[in-house]
Amino acid sequence: MTFNRPTCFALAAAAFLSMLSGCTVGPDYHGAPVVAREAVDSATFVRTQGSVTTVTAAPNQWWLALNDAQLNDLIAAALASSPDVRIAQARLRESRAQLDQQSADALPKVSGNAAAIRAREPDLSALGNGSSGGNAPSSGRGPLTLYTVGFDASWEIDLFGGTRRAIEAASANAQAVDADLADTQVSLAAEVARTYIELRDEQTRLELARRQAQIEQQILTLTQQRRQRGTAADIDVERLTTQVENTRATLSPLDAQVTDSLDRLAVLTGRAPGALDEQLAGPEPLPALPETVAISDPSRMLQQRPDIRAAERRLASSNAQIGQHIADFFPKVSLFGDIGFSATDPGHLIRKSNFSWVGVPYLQWNAFDFGRTLGSVHAAQASRDEAEARYTKAVLEALQDANSSLSRYGHQREHIVTLQKVEASATHSATLMRQRYTAGVATLIDLLDTQRVEFSAQQNVVAGRAELLKDFVALQKSLGLGWQG
Numbered sequence: 001m002t003f004n005r006p007t008c009f010a011l012a013a014a015a016f017l018s019m020l021s022g023c024t025v026g027p028d029y030h031g032a033p034v035v036a037r038e039a040v041d042s043a044t045f046v047r048t049q050g051s052v053t054t055v056t057a058a059p060n061q062w063w064l065a066l067n068d069a070q071l072n073d074l075i076a077a078a079l080a081s082s083p084d085v086r087i088a089q090a091r092l093r094e095s096r097a098q099l100d101q102q103s104a105d106a107l108p109k110v111s112g113n114a115a116a117i118r119a120r121e122p123d124l125s126a127l128g129n130g131s132s133g134g135n136a137p138s139s140g141r142g143p144l145t146l147y148t149v150g151f152d153a154s155w156e157i158d159l160f161g162g163t164r165r166a167i168e169a170a171s172a173n174a175q176a177v178d179a180d181l182a183d184t185q186v187s188l189a190a191e192v193a194r195t196y197i198e199l200r201d202e203q204t205r206l207e208l209a210r211r212q213a214q215i216e217q218q219i220l221t222l223t224q225q226r227r228q229r230g231t232a233a234d235i236d237v238e239r240l241t242t243q244v245e246n247t248r249a250t251l252s253p254l255d256a257q258v259t260d261s262l263d264r265l266a267v268l269t270g271r272a273p274g275a276l277d278e279q280l281a282g283p284e285p286l287p288a289l290p291e292t293v294a295i296s297d298p299s300r301m302l303q304q305r306p307d308i309r310a311a312e313r314r315l316a317s318s319n320a321q322i323g324q325h326i327a328d329f330f331p332k333v334s335l336f337g338d339i340g341f342s343a344t345d346p347g348h349l350i351r352k353s354n355f356s357w358v359g360v361p362y363l364q365w366n367a368f369d370f371g372r373t374l375g376s377v378h379a380a381q382a383s384r385d386e387a388e389a390r391y392t393k394a395v396l397e398a399l400q401d402a403n404s405s406l407s408r409y410g411h412q413r414e415h416i417v418t419l420q421k422v423e424a425s426a427t428h429s430a431t432l433m434r435q436r437y438t439a440g441v442a443t444l445i446d447l448l449d450t451q452r453v454e455f456s457a458q459q460n461v462v463a464g465r466a467e468l469l470k471d472f473v474a475l476q477k478s479l480g481l482g483w484q485g
Contacts, residue, residue: 024161025330026323029168032312033388035395040298047403047410048295058294058304060483062476063193066287066469070280071196074269078192079185079484081270088181095170095177102170106163108155113340117146147349150340150356157335162327169320176313182306182483189482192268193473199261201466203283205459206254212455213247219448220244286465289472295406295479298399305398305480311391318384325376331365398478405475412468419457419464426450426457 039046044055059065063075079085120143158164220240226232262280263273295301302308339357343349366373433450436442476482 023159024164024323025326026161026165027319029316029319032315032391035392036399039399040302040395042298044297045295045399045403045406047407053293053295053406055297056294057300058296058476058479058481060481062481063189065290066193068196068287070284071193071287074196074265075189075192077269078188082188082268083270084184084188085181088177088184092174092177092181095174099167099170099174102163102167106158106167108153110151110153112149112151114149115147117148119144119146144344146342146344147346148340148342149349150338153335153337155335157333159333160327160330162324165320165323165327169317169324172313172317172320176310176317179306179310179313183310185483186306186477186480188268190473190477192265194470195261195264195268197286197466197469197473199258199265199280200284200286201462202254202257202261204286204462206251206258207283208455208459208462209247209250209254212452212459213244213251215448215452215455216240216244216247219445219452222445222448286462286469289469293409293472293475295402295475298402301402301479302395302398306483308391308394308398308480311387311394315384315387315391318380318387322377322380322384325373325380328366328373328376331363334362334364336360336362398480401478402475405471405478409468409471409475412464412471416461416464416468419461423454423457423461426454430454 034040048055063071156163220237220243223232223236223240227234227237262276265280266273266275269276296304337357337359339355341349341351341354342356343351343354348354430447430450430453433442433447437444437447
């Protein structure tokens with residue numbers, strides 16, 4: 001097989017352009033910088049509580065460890081129907097569509113065209129006799145009709161990798177938005193669990209407050225009877241009246257808090273306020289905590305947290321955008337082509353004699369842009385530096401978040417032990433006083449007073465356990481758990 005000179009030149013040019021298209025300007029991305037290496041490489045967190053935590057892989061669906069079926073259903077409904085999740089999913093679809101659009105820019109653009117042109121030439125003889133003022137008949141040609149059909153194609157050769165860098169940036173940005181969706185799921189699962197715990201805490205404390213108000217009212221009634229008999233002072237009645245009214249004053253705010261929590265849970269799960277009133281009505285026990293909590297290690301935590309993955313991917317995107325702008329320093333080469341058929345008779349349109357083609361290489365180079373490209377490069381570099389600083393900040397804040405959550409969880413466990421001792425003591429006192437009252441050596445007022453103290457201790461334990469559960473939720477969120485693939 002032999003080639004003529006034009007064919008050889010075309011093949012050589014194509015090979016040369018193909019070789020050049022492998023060149024990609026700009027800095028290559030080599031990963032995010034190492035932040036707090038000593039803390040990240042450590043086998044455990046600084047604030048780890050050895051008696052309540054284990055350094056093993058933590059389950060992603062951490063709420064299952066609480067063994068509460070209603071909580072499981074609420075989180076599943078929120079992850080499926082929450083408006084926040086749908087917003088994040090829409091943004092992810094948008095970013096992936098932009099990536100597809102950017103990838104398509106690397107391919108040739110082809111379009112078809114067809115036209116029917118009807119025109120009439122001017123009467124040149126009439127123009128020549130215009131000074132005579134006569135009305136000579138026209139000698140010009142009649143209307144002319146031209147039919148055309150063809151295809152146009154254009155392709156900008158990515159000589160210096162500007163388009164490839166743009167695709168790289170769009171791909172990294174789509175991955176960052178994917179991590180944003182996971183981060184939304186992490187926050188949503190934690191928010192649902194926290195609100196559910198607050199609801200059960202408020203319902204239980206409301207029930208205890210009502211019982212306490214009843215006991216205090218009984219004490220007040222007995223004291224008023226004693227005053228009528230002259231065995232109690234007015235100051236005792238006034239003191240107990242104030243106490244009863246103070247307890248009753250706590251009922252309405254607690255009832256309002258229960259309503260707010262119910263409405264908040266409904267909205268989080270994508271439903272209208274009031275939709276969960278019947279399902280979650282009435283006090284239920286708080287979820288039970290596991291004996292120990294798996295927390296993995298700092299390195300695994302940084303890999304799990306979606307916000308850190310999003311920050312790293314945005315750093316990669318910013319780095320690629322530098323090369324995208326540097327490519328503007330260099331010439332751009334485009335190829336344009338057109339093939340088609342033209343004829344005055346549509347029946348003779350598709351004939352070899354009516355075939356035409358044109359191919360045009362086009363070179364464009366903004367050699368003198370007076371610093372515009374340089375300014376774009378400097379702006380992209382500054383954006384990359386900002387993204388790197390944001391990544392560093394995200395890592396440091398994640399380490400702080402995990403360690404602070406561990407510290408709060410450990411100290412709250414200790415606080416619960418103290419509150420339970422107080423409750424046990426108050427319960428024991430109430431039991432002894434009940435025995436004394438049965439034996440006739442203690443008054444009913446003494447018995448009711450010890451029961452009031454017992455209820456108050458129970459309220460403190462409930463509130464403390466609720467805080468411990470919320471600290472547990474905060475710990476799981478700080479570990480980056482709860483997202484769905």
